Amino acid sequence: MAVLVTGGAGYIGSHMVLALVDAGHEEVVVLDDLSTGFDWALPPEVRLVVGDVADQALVTETILRHRIDAVAHFAARIVVPDSVADPLGYYLANTVKTRALIETAARTGVKHFIFSSTAAVYGEPTVVPVPETLETNPINPYGRSKLMSEWMLADAAAAHGFSYGILRYFNVAGADPRGRTGQSTPNATHLIKVATQAALGQRSHLEVFGTDYPTRDGSCLRDYIQVSDLAEAHMVVLNHLRGGGESLTLNCGYGRGYSVLEVVEVVKRISGRDFEVRLSPRRPGDPAQIIAGADRIRNELGWVPKHDDLDAIVAQAFAWEDSLAKRNRR
Ligand SMILES: NC(=O)c1ccc[n+]([C@@H]2O[C@H](COP(=O)([O-])OP(=O)(O)OC[C@H]3O[C@@H](n4cnc5c(N)ncnc54)[C@H](O)[C@@H]3O)[C@@H](O)[C@H]2O)c1
Numbered sequence: 001m002a003v004l005v006t007g008g009a010g011y012i013g014s015h016m017v018l019a020l021v022d023a024g025h026e027e028v029v030v031l032d033d034l035s036t037g038f039d040w041a042l043p044p045e046v047r048l049v050v051g052d053v054a055d056q057a058l059v060t061e062t063i064l065r066h067r068i069d070a071v072a073h074f075a076a077r078i079v080v081p082d083s084v085a086d087p088l089g090y091y092l093a094n095t096v097k098t099r100a101l102i103e104t105a106a107r108t109g110v111k112h113f114i115f116s117s118t119a120a121v122y123g124e125p126t127v128v129p130v131p132e133t134l135e136t137n138p139i140n141p142y143g144r145s146k147l148m149s150e151w152m153l154a155d156a157a158a159a160h161g162f163s164y165g166i167l168r169y170f171n172v173a174g175a176d177p178r179g180r181t182g183q184s185t186p187n188a189t190h191l192i193k194v195a196t197q198a199a200l201g202q203r204s205h206l207e208v209f210g211t212d213y214p215t216r217d218g219s220c221l222r223d224y225i226q227v228s229d230l231a232e233a234h235m236v237v238l239n240h241l242r243g244g245g246e247s248l249t250l251n252c253g254y255g256r257g258y259s260v261l262e263v264v265e266v267v268k269r270i271s272g273r274d275f276e277v278r279l280s281p282r283r284p285g286d287p288a289q290i291i292a293g294a295d296r297i298r299n300e301l302g303w304v305p306k307h308d309d310l311d312a313i314v315a316q317a318f319a320w321e322d323s324l325a326k327r328n329r330r
């Protein structure tokens, strides 16, 4: 048995690769075009195929050569405002290319397909915490590009007899607790990453986008899930599918939210550094609060998170950002 991890050189994919390698009994092959990923994020025993998920000849050859039985598909473009500026680019990268990959997987007899989806498929949820059964209503092209992929995957699995796991991630944060990988894209827009960069003096200030939301302090609430816990959720789903379990769609979060202002305070306290915070207007497209209804994955698959602690998540992110700065100075 061998797993193909697309986007395995990226932030979340590289944590999945470590989870597979740490589990110890698995051949792991990464397919990545290195558009936002880094070959150095991979342990040496993992084979990296540099290429595009939509290159059907390359993917067919890779799947057959390594006898891949499961694909974990992380490769995507992920920045919501970019998707608003370049919707056709996002539908190509996330929907059209995912269609090509699903087709190749189906044709080559892959048995299980795990897909990185997002809480963005819910849009501005009418119920908080959000259960998986809530009607999807994405409000930007990124969310729509992912929801279309969910639909394609479910239809193709029914027609071609493979099983799937769709994981809808909430806000992913933190880094490998052993410091082996983390979020390395320099222009990331995620709150915790940006705040640690401000704490390290790499940014002059942090902007808080909106303080007039109907929340406890006026800033947006998000459910921050630690990235190794998320990788472990994929491991649980992989084992479930390999054990003959049914296809499923699962939220991945902890079921509680922190406000932007609370996160900023934690970053200041944990880093021991002060930085300028500017209260700015709302960022277009931000829902006021998005928190996972997180019971299904715990109850049905027995997933037990180990890192549900915002202080620890921020400490990992800060340590990783600091190590990146040192790496770039060398
Ligand atoms: N980061 C989050 O908070 C978050 C939240 C919800 C969902 N997700 C999803 O998780 C997945 C991984 O996100 P990430 O944060 O690790 O992003 P990332 O940009 O760090 O990783 C994406 C990886 O895919 C590779 N890639 C992109 N297009 C490719 C292609 N056509 N062929 C081959 N490789 C390609 C990139 O080089 C990169 O290594 C994405 O599908 C994203 O939509 C992320």
Ligand SMILES: O=c1ccn([C@@H]2O[C@H](COP(=O)(O)OP(=O)(O)O[C@H]3O[C@H](CO)[C@@H](O)[C@H](O)[C@H]3O)[C@@H](O)[C@H]2O)c(=O)[nH]1
Pocket: 078, 079, 080, 118, 119, 120, 169, 170, 171, 172, 189, 190, 191, 192, 194, 206, 207, 208, 209, 210, 220, 221, 222, 260, 283, 286, 290
């Ligand atoms: O410099 C910043 C960056 C962010 N925020 C706010 O912080 C919150 C979180 O923002 P961010 O970290 O950019 O994440 P989201 O916009 O919530 O989106 C993330 O989480 C979604 C799932 O909830 C995923 O679909 C997306 O891919 C992922 O980027 C939002 O209220 C932002 O307005 C700021 O105030 N200042």
